[in-house]
Amino acid sequence: MLDYVILSSVINIGIAFILITLSAILLKINRKKFVYGVALSVIYTGFAVYYLCLVLLYPHSILQKTVATTITPSNIIEYQEEKIEETGDFTVIITTEDNTFSLAPDGELEIKKGIKFKIEKVVYSGNLENIKADIRGFAGNARKNDLQDIGYWVTYDDMIKRYMVKGEKDKFEVEIKEGEKLIGTIYIKFVD
Numbered sequence: 258m259l260d261y262v263i264l265s266s267v268i269n270i271g272i273a274f275i276l277i278t279l280s281a282i283l284l285k286i287n288r289k290k291f292v293y294g295v296a297l298s299v300i301y302t303g304f305a306v307y308y309l310c311l312v313l314l315y316p317h318s319i320l321q322k323t324v325a326t327t328i329t330p331s332n333i334i335e336y337q338e339e340k341i342e343e344t345g346d347f348t349v350i351i352t353t354e355d356n357t358f359s360l361a362p363d364g365e366l367e368i369k370k371g372i373k374f375k376i377e378k379v380v381y382s383g384n385l386e387n388i389k390a391d392i393r394g395f396a397g398n399a400r401k402n403d404l405q406d407i408g409y410w411v412t413y414d415d416m417i418k419r420y421m422v423k424g425e426k427d428k429f430e431v432e433i434k435e436g437e438k439l440i441g442t443i444y445i446k447f448v449d
Contacts, residue, residue: 260312266305266312270302347441348360349376349443350377351376351377353374362441362442364443365445366443366445368447369448370427370448371413373410373411374410375410375411376392376406376407379407389407391404391406391431392429393430394416394417397409406431416429416447
């Protein structure tokens with residue numbers, strides 16, 4: 258498979274050889290311009306070959322990596338700074354009627370309002386016995402809200418709307434805790 262980066266470096270080498278050919282045509286017109294043209298063409302060819310070598314010899318270089326960043330609204334950042342004591346690495350496995358998703362810390366999952374979902378499990382490097390997933394605005398155990406919502410089916414209609422994330426429409430926070438210590442959050446956003 259020909260990658261965009263490799264293709265652009267091959268095109269640069271082609272342009273370099275065209276410049277050398279055009280410089281050779283200048284030999285018949287003016288020798289001084291020919292010397293300058295050949296010198297600049299050779300320099301350009303050197304950079305093009307160097308770029309191709311970087312792309313081919315270093316497949317894990319920064320030239321071929323795409324960096325994805327998520328932009329978090331400032332009001333959520335301030336809220337998290339107050340509540341999170343220590344951030345841990347975890348993955349939340351969420352199942353809908355026909356799909357399974359995994360979310361990292363601060364991840365967001367969009368679910369249609371008519372679809373039901375449940376948190377299957379939380380994969381965490383620490384003590385798994387004390388791990389809880391609390392969907393803000395939902396009580397899995399209606400008799401006693403023990404802040405443990407793993408394993409319960411949830412729909413948009415089950416959510417208490419006043420617990421939405423401030424400034425966001427139909428977006429709810431899921432707190433991942435180890436005992437009483439908050440280790441991170443993910444977000445569920447309901448869409449039409």
